[in-house]
Amino acid sequence: MNDKVSPLQRLIRLLKNEKVLVGNVYFYAFFNGLLNLSIPLGIQAIINLIQSGTTSTSWIVLVVLVLVGIALAGVFQIYQLSATETIQQKIFSNASIEFAFRLPRLSLKALKDKYPPELVNRFFDIMTIQKGISKILFDFSIAFMQILFGLLLLAFYHPFFIALGFVIITILVLFFVFTGKESLRTSLEESKYKYKLVSWLEEIARNLSTFKMAGNSKLPLSRTDELSSDYLDARKSHFAELVKQFVVMVGFKVLISGSLLILGGILVFQEEMNIGQFVAAEIIILLIINSIEKLILSMETIYDVLTGLEKVGSITDLELESQNGMETIENDHPAIKVQADNVTLVSPQHNEKRILNALNFTINAGEKVGITGSMGTGKSSLLHLLAGLYDDFEGKLLFNDIPFKHLNLESLRSVSSNNLREQEIFESSLLENISLGRDEITKEEVQEVIRLCGLETFVQDLPKGLQTPLPSSGLGLANSIVTRILMARCLVGNYQLLLIEDKWNDVQPSVVNQWGEHLCNANSATTLISTSNPAILEKMDRIIVLSDGAIQKIGTFNEIKDVLPC
Template sequence: MGMPPMRRFWKLLKQYQKEIRQIYAYALFIGIVNLTLPLGIQAIINFLQTGEYTTTWLILVGFVLVGITITGIIQVLQLRIVENIQQDLFTRSALEFAYRIPKISFIQLDKIHAPELVNRFFDTLTIQKGLPKILIDFSLAAFQIIFGLTLLAVYSPYFIVLGFSLAIILWIIFKFTGPQGLTTSLKESKYKYQLAYWLEEIARVNTSFKLFSKNKFHLNKTDDIVEGYLVSREKHFQVLISQFRLFIGFKVIVAAGLLLLGGYLVFQERMNIGQFVAAEIIIILIINSIEKILRIIDTIYDVLTALDKIGYITDIELDKKGGNATVITEQGLSLRAKEIVFGFPDDKNKIIDKVSFEINANDKVLLTGESGSGKSILLKILSGIHEIEEGQLYIDDVPFINYEMEKLYENFGVSFPTNQIFEGSFKDNIVIGRNISDREISETLKLLNLDDYLIHQPQGVDSFVDSGGRRLPRSIIQKLLVARIIIGKPKLLLMEDPLLFIEEDEKRKIIDYIMDEKRDWTVLVISDFYYWKEKCNKVINLNKN
């Protein structure tokens, strides 16, 4: 069960306590200064009734104008503080997403679609836009209502009773309609993300939908999701409309109560004309503040919903950090498994069931087995992607869980069939931020015959590659991925069909290099290509029979 949206909201505000205190202090000061307007006008009217032109009248006019000017200056300062919060919030959110997504447990990712999670980042913009209204407009409106009623209470104690009555009515409105509005907003948002994800799917497999466009399956499914969104949106709108109606009634009660009470006090000569005019101005300010709060309610729902969606990312379990052990050997890593067991949480059958094996340092091993025997899963277990449920797994006779994972990953070279090319240069895709000399890069490119391809690119190794290497031959993509894993001279190579689309002559040359017994690395590879078996010194068969 995730954290409630309101608690997430208070947790967010807690990060900016100092700034929010400043904003509220400014709002408090603005609320007080705004009272100079009705008080000043009251004094001006009283002087005008005397029929005399005095310098005091000019001073009072100047006093009111100074109050308006100071209010404007303070509002600018408030905007500066909120802008700082918005920029910091965007930065925090971007870095939080970038940090957490690669560290999300793969068991968790097996249940969800990672790109759909990234869509939630755009709710950061919703929070950015909503915070100024909540922190400035809402607080200022609330203070104006409070100070307005307080000032009216000075004119007559009857206003105190009226003020408390209005506060109770306002609380009741929020108490009974607020939770329903939040619930409908969350449901509406669910369909919004479902639609965004489906449109991404249409874009991802656009060729298939182009060929089968006559069936209109993609349009029909889009229509179903949109229909669900519109139904949820209408329910949310109905809540907003009901709140709007209640607020209109509340506003009418406020206006009627204050005007009737003010008029009664004038007739009873408990309030003069100047005070009545000042009271009318205060009443207008209060009514405007109530309208402002009404307009902000939808923004509050949006911000709470956005926090709930982003909070889903922060609630997902991350990979365990492991221990403090590090790799100290200069040779390849040795591996030992004793009756290890692995299965997915929702699957009764164990994919890896009490498997044991031993691989010595610098062994070159071919992993074989029938489809479904668990070859790919075993590679993912050895690479730290999945955790075993039972049994013991050792690297260099140290339990796997005792290693500091980031340090251990520095000694791994892992290649799976999935396309792992990202948008950047060829060099970026090979090096991925590691400190590797140009000489090493050049030697690796020559080994894989990538230099012949890159020489025809506009900027050589610094040429641009788009996401997934869409315009690259599949053989070049595989060579880039192989270059990525061998250039760091890892101690353990874990590979699944790494050379599937490469020509046989080049394939044999690369295999000769990788499987050379003089290489100080341990190799575990899955492949049907016969030459791997000729060059390995050990075969592990995972067939259950």
Template sequence: MDNHIPSIVARFWSMLRPDQKEIRNIYLFSIFSGILSLGLPLGIQMIINFIELGQMSTSWFVLVILVVLSIGFSGLLNIFQLRITENLQQRIFTRSAFEFAERIPLIRLTELMKKYGTDLTHRFFDTLTIQKGLSKLLIDFTAAILQLVFCLVLLSFYHSFFIFLGVFLVFTLGLIVRLTARQGMLASLEESSYKYKIAHWLKEIAQARFSFNLSGNRKFHIYRTDDYVQGYLSARDQHFKVLVKQYAYLIIFKVLIALSFLIIGGILVINQQMNIGQFVASEILILLILSAVEKLILSIEVVYDVFTAIEKIGQVTDLPIELSNQNQERVDATKGLSIQFDQVSCHLESYELSPLTEIQLQIHPQEKIAIVSDSSLSSSMLFCSLVGLMDCSKGTISINRIPLENLNKQSLREKIGSVLYRDQLVFGSVSDNIRYGRDEISLSEIENEISNLNLTSFIHSMPEKYQGILNPESHMIPIDVERKLLVARAMIGQPNLLIFEDPTAGLTSIQKEVLLSYIFKDEQKTVMVATSDPAVFTYCSRIIEIHQGKIRFDGSYESFKLTQSC
């Protein structure tokens, strides 16, 4: 926890690194604006000197014009800064959106199993927090710091005592930040964590709304929400206490500035070490300093919000992802793939028993395999390791005699059609759900797949046919239609290996027959199906049973039936 702030600051500058030129321009404009703002007290000092002389000269008139122009030009620089920060906000939003879209599917499965995928997507909304706070952080906060520094520097020219006072005040301000920033940052992070817990829980309620509606105890979701809200409010109170403490310190700092400069300025005027014009100018500088401190006070919460948002987004971008090497071997196959599992073991930290233990298995091209397991986790791990979603803790998997580690994963997955347990339709048209970004697939190919799966009548019942929108969240898509659409997505690219998990679950015997006859129709493909459905076994030339992570049976369906009857 002690390293949070340095890492967050590093993340902040890393986020802005692609826009270094724009950031430099913002800071240059801030410096120029800060210098121009000094024209007001200096100009007023000189104007008062002219007034004391009782003269109306051309110099006086020119001086007034210059002061007004400096104010106007300073405002113009602020407009330029706003334009630059608007461009920065748009770029940050765009980069964040594409980075999330690219990284989330590539996050290693072992890391996702420790978290909740949809909770990670909620972190994207922190991009909006960064957008809103960036202009205040880059413009207002920076301007306040520069204004404070420039005013203190200019005051030091009036008398040497102001130099020591300025150094003391800067040291005091730094000490306040040093003593309270870490505590405030940690409180802000805890507050944000509870915010995401609440958002995640509300999404859970929405996804399981039928279960909550039909349950006898209707208070469970309220109790859980209450727990999270209490945690959030407690964290919020802690964060607010830190903010109040910082506000109090800065207000004391503000009072000390006003008191010190007023007393010292008055004494210097009385002792004739400063004239009236200089005194008025110094008082304007004091007002500018107080204004800068007030801006810093109002910016503290924004700083916490931006830094917390950066840390939350970083928790997603820090997750390890699959790395693709284009120089690796590509899968070249016109028929079914051959697969070799050589002493493969997979272990999960959350389970005492290994889902797969020393699996030794040879699958020949064009074979039709049924995987029977006492735990669906074993078959899921087998398939996930086969397609490269999960690394095995031991052993080697080879495709067409090439170790999986030496294969280009994208090339491999282009040769595999799969419907795994977690696969689902997405909000979009029928054609989008089948194409899944493969624009080379024509509508006629989609129509052919739909026809083979007896889905034509369902598609034609939709007003917009293949452009009709499917909404998986509505729960109104028949289960057989959903399964068939997923199968169509898997098979339309003419893959060489088909992998399915429980494709017939919840289907009637007639629906099973239609689906299975289509899955197994191409004898050239290698097919692997994880199932306990005897209807699938009749299509398979080989049954493999996994018990407690190990292969207990490997043979024909007839032999398997004999083992079950014993």
């Protein structure tokens, strides 16, 4: 796992990734700041000309120059907006691609006590980051340049303004340092309760039938009220911090405005500044004050962005499956040899409970092996282990004599197929639900597994055939249809290792028997099926009987039938 990254470090990392565009924003802000200074300087010169009591060409030229400066400043602002818009688009596209890449590769250990669909809600913080980054870059760049150039220009009027500028900058830095930490903490707390509430509402939606049939259950409302109260308390705490900052900002404005006005007035009375310079200085002072106010009022946006980055980071920081193995399985073999040498596995989801204990077996290439045993004996865990879902086991696991830890995981999965209990229908077309978007799967192969799984009539009745979209989790489809689609997904294409959990209770025995015949006779891949169905087990070359995570017996059906679970 990576060391803990602070929200501020995440922001800096994000800006570094877009350093060219961020540089463009500040480049335009630099010239925008210079052009904005043309306004008070031009007004100063115009006032001096007006005081002389004569109208000249110089006066007209100055007016035109001031107007040109205002127009050019607007043009640079448009360039800034274009740059920040590009940054927003890149943030969204990069985040969506990163989420799509990482989610299928998250390790089981990283997902302990987590519900992935709920975690994905953090993606909506990308929108907060988009808008916030744009505001921070646009407003902060302009405000920063106006403060910087304004203070520099005031310094030319009198050295006293240099000292005052130093005081302003020091107070601003101290303000951000001493008020930011607590405000960020309350913002994170607020976000935590927000997601807890959303998670609970999702639970209600996911279990509609449960709560609908519960009669007068008060749980949905009472839990919602409790979580809403927690959120509002956290929001009030965060708002209290923002109010404190605003109060400090108001006091700061009064102090700075008063200091600059008094200092400017004294200098005029002492004839160290003329009226034109005084008016120009006051305009600059107003620009500085407005810029400072813009910085302070943007603090909530900063906290929102930092909080959003932290929430998105809670997904992107999750550990991925190891992809360090360099060796690959050649895809020109019909089957894989699998060996286990004293393999032991503990479950990260169940307080490190030992779920597989000292397994030793060899499954020859092309062999058909049944896995059976009572409930909770480790059948599913063994298939998950062979599918590469666990990488922290003890002992040796070899595929074609290649140790698992030396094997490229993607290579193993590219020559494997499975129908494990986690398989579900996802929201897409029937074709994509079967082929999973794999380019090597031909339409003829899809048609073949549709025939094998008895889906011809179902497909013919669909309005768009294979292109008909299916609902998430197969909602509205008969259980037997879902089972057949998942089996078709498992059987399509070329594979060397086949891992199947018997989920066929909704399918007619004749169809199950047909699948068993295909898996044992028409299929050249090494095949492991977890089942308690004697009709399927009889067809297997050998059967592994598990008891409490250990191998109780290995043999043919006749050799092990005396220990089969009832």
